[in-house]
Amino acid sequence: MTTRPLAFARRTDRRLLAGVAGGFADQHGVDVLVVRVALVLLTLAGGLSVVVYAVGFACSSDPMKTAKRPGAAAIAPVDEGASPRRTIAFVCIAVGAALVVRATGVWLGDTLMLALAIVAAGVALASARTTSFDARHLWSMTDDKGPFGRHARWRVLSGAVLVALGVLILGARTGVPGDVRFGAVATALSVVGVALVFGPWLARSAQEVTEERRQRIRSEERAAMAAHLHDSVLQTLALIQRNANDPRRTVTLARRQERELRDWLYGTSAGPDTLSAAVRAMAEDVESLHDVRVDAVVVGDRAMDESGVTLLAAVREATVNAAKHAGVHEVSVFVEVRSGDIEAFVRDRGQGFDRGSVASDRKGISESIESRIERAGGTAEIESSPGRGTEVHLLLPLTHAADEVAP
Amino acid sequence: MRVFLVDDHTLFRSGVRAEISDAYEVVGEAGTVDEAVAGITATLPDVVVVDVHLPGGGGKAIIERIKRDHPDITFLALSVSDSAEDVVAVIRAGARGYVTKTIQAVELIDAIRRVHAGDAVFSPRLAGFVLDAFSGALPTPEDPELDQLTAREQDVMRLIARGYTYREVATRLHLSVKTIETHVSAVLRKLQLSNRHELTAWAADRRLL
Numbered sequence: 001m002t003t004r005p006l007a008f009a010r011r012t013d014r015r016l017l018a019g020v021a022g023g024f025a026d027q028h029g030v031d032v033l034v035v036r037v038a039l040v041l042l043t044l045a046g047g048l049s050v051v052v053y054a055v056g057f058a059c060s061s062d063p064m065k066t067a068k069r070p071g072a073a074a075i076a077p078v079d080e081g082a083s084p085r086r087t088i089a090f091v092c093i094a095v096g097a098a099l100v101v102r103a104t105g106v107w108l109g110d111t112l113m114l115a116l117a118i119v120a121a122g123v124a125l126a127s128a129r130t131t132s133f134d135a136r137h138l139w140s141m142t143d144d145k146g147p148f149g150r151h152a153r154w155r156v157l158s159g160a161v162l163v164a165l166g167v168l169i170l171g172a173r174t175g176v177p178g179d180v181r182f183g184a185v186a187t188a189l190s191v192v193g194v195a196l197v198f199g200p201w202l203a204r205s206a207q208e209v210t211e212e213r214r215q216r217i218r219s220e221e222r223a224a225m226a227a228h229l230h231d232s233v234l235q236t237l238a239l240i241q242r243n244a245n246d247p248r249r250t251v252t253l254a255r256r257q258e259r260e261l262r263d264w265l266y267g268t269s270a271g272p273d274t275l276s277a278a279v280r281a282m283a284e285d286v287e288s289l290h291d292v293r294v295d296a297v298v299v300g301d302r303a304m305d306e307s308g309v310t311l312l313a314a315v316r317e318a319t320v321n322a323a324k325h326a327g328v329h330e331v332s333v334f335v336e337v338r339s340g341d342i343e344a345f346v347r348d349r350g351q352g353f354d355r356g357s358v359a360s361d362r363k364g365i366s367e368s369i370e371s372r373i374e375r376a377g378g379t380a381e382i383e384s385s386p387g388r389g390t391e392v393h394l395l396l397p398l399t400h401a402a403d404e405v406a407p
Numbered sequence: 408m409r410v411f412l413v414d415d416h417t418l419f420r421s422g423v424r425a426e427i428s429d430a431y432e433v434v435g436e437a438g439t440v441d442e443a444v445a446g447i448t449a450t451l452p453d454v455v456v457v458d459v460h461l462p463g464g465g466g467k468a469i470i471e472r473i474k475r476d477h478p479d480i481t482f483l484a485l486s487v488s489d490s491a492e493d494v495v496a497v498i499r500a501g502a503r504g505y506v507t508k509t510i511q512a513v514e515l516i517d518a519i520r521r522v523h524a525g526d527a528v529f530s531p532r533l534a535g536f537v538l539d540a541f542s543g544a545l546p547t548p549e550d551p552e553l554d555q556l557t558a559r560e561q562d563v564m565r566l567i568a569r570g571y572t573y574r575e576v577a578t579r580l581h582l583s584v585k586t587i588e589t590h591v592s593a594v595l596r597k598l599q600l601s602n603r604h605e606l607t608a609w610a611a612d613r614r615l616l
Binding site for chain 1: 531532535542
């Protein structure tokens with residue numbers, strides 16, 4: 001342990017102020033009374049003792065910190081509350097200091113300073129020694145066994161009364177005329193008083209809450225990651241094991257998981273708030289539901305709006321139709337956003353169909369695709385013939401093309 | 408034809424090898440950039456099928472290092488990466504085409520044959536990237552020849568993005584397959600050589616999946 005030769009540990013017990021005099025006396029083997037008398041005498045020499053005491057405080061070491069170091073000598077017992085002697089010493093010093101300041105002329109007036117002093121005393125009394133504060137359990141906390149220590153209830157109450165008294169004096173001094181205005185001011189001052197009483201506790205507990213929240217966020221993040229991996233990757237791996245003899249299903253599962261994990265890791269599509277993201281999400285969805293590959297290509301992009309929703313619904317219907325009826329493993333989706341319209345193609349190389357022979361039972365085409373697009377002012381064309389695949393062509397004019405996402 | 412495979416996933420490599428070994432002679436494999444450069448320099452294959460993402464620099468680094476001494480070796484990018492930025496970087500480094508790893512074995516064999524024959528191979532996704540990159544008119548194109556797609560090239564790119572094969576595009580546009588291949592090669596050249604500032608800005612800014 002490296003201590004400067006001058007340094008000594010301040011006393012933590014049997015002290016009047018910070019334990020500087022006692023610490024010095026202990027270090028050098030003199031009676032503490034001698035040191036104190038010397039300090040008092042020095043005061044007569046133009047208040048020099050204040051400087052000496054301050055220097056002594058700066059040179060000495062904090063006994064609590066010293067005690068925590070390994071190999072430190074016997075740990076001093078923690079000072080047991082404020083002894084009456086110490087309290088009196090503090091009050092004397094405070095009053096003396098106040099009188100000195102008053103003599104120098106830097107003074108705001110007797111009434112004001114008295115009021116401020118009473119407020120300060122009240123705050124000091126009420127906020128003494130506590131580390132945790134919970135407004136809901138304030139009354140039970142001020143029990144003798146509570147964290148506020150002995151006589152806490154009495155102390156808090158008297159502190160609050162002192163604060164209220166102080167602010168009342170302050171309010172009276174400002175000489176507000178009229179009972180109504182006085183009432184309002186008194187209420188406001190009471191609020192200030194309460195804030196002064198509970199402020200220190202609140203500040204301390206807010207600090208603790210912040211630290212606690214940081215810890216909680218960290219562990220929540222970890223839990224969220226574990227939960228996500230469990231819900232996604234582990235589930236998929238389990239599904240893959242169970243579908244090992246079905247290569248197509250396995251591939252679909254793996255593809256979906258890959259995209260999902262990639263999105264999650266790199267946040268490429270936080271949510272389908274753009275048309276391109278929505279089209280990709282749709283493609284993944286159809287892939288997982290219908291065991292097909294959906295090759296989706298989007299050129300340009302724009303924020304998702306009513307036109308986007310309409311177009312996406314029609315594209316989805318066309319894609320699902322192809323997945324269900326074309327009898328192929330692959331569907332191509334192409335969406336191009338241009339300045340005045342959106343164009344979309346959904347294409348498969350499947351068996352195709354003859355419009356005339358299936359029109360009655362294929363409600364999807366007329367309802368979900370054609371009507372939907374036409375209601376929105378667009379056009380839908382379906383090109384298909386048996387054995388040559390199907391292509392659905394959608395063209396939707398944009399009414400407000402201004403919000404196109406700039407590439 | 409002699410083919411070299413570069414991919415950091417051993418399992419995937421052996422899968423591709425199994426799929427194409429009936430059609431081509433697979434002369435070597437590698438999992439890292441350095442291994443690949445050494446292997447390709449030693450075996451001098453006709454076509455290198457290269458992954459976009461690799462430990463130690465990626466497919467782009469391999470292409471750049473090999474092209475200096477062996478400009479005749481052809482590269483085909485094969486990747487799970489859907490990122491426009493990565494794909495465009497590999498194409499600009501000199502790959503003759505880009506296909507995704509979900510490609511069917513038959514299509515992959517065909518794609519290798521076509522890049523070897525000097526054609527460009529565009530997957531629908533790459534065609535989409537190209538349309539995106541060349542979209543919008545430049546106020547003052549530095550080189551109109553390179554910085555813009557012709558109307559015909561745009562037609563071809565759109566059809567490829569819609570899932571059409573070259574043959575289907577040719578039928579649709581009443582052109583020969585050879586003409587389509589010429590257009591696609593022209594687009595590839597523009598993608599590789601264009602100074603269109605939007606192309607780089609787009610590749611950097613755009614966070615397409």
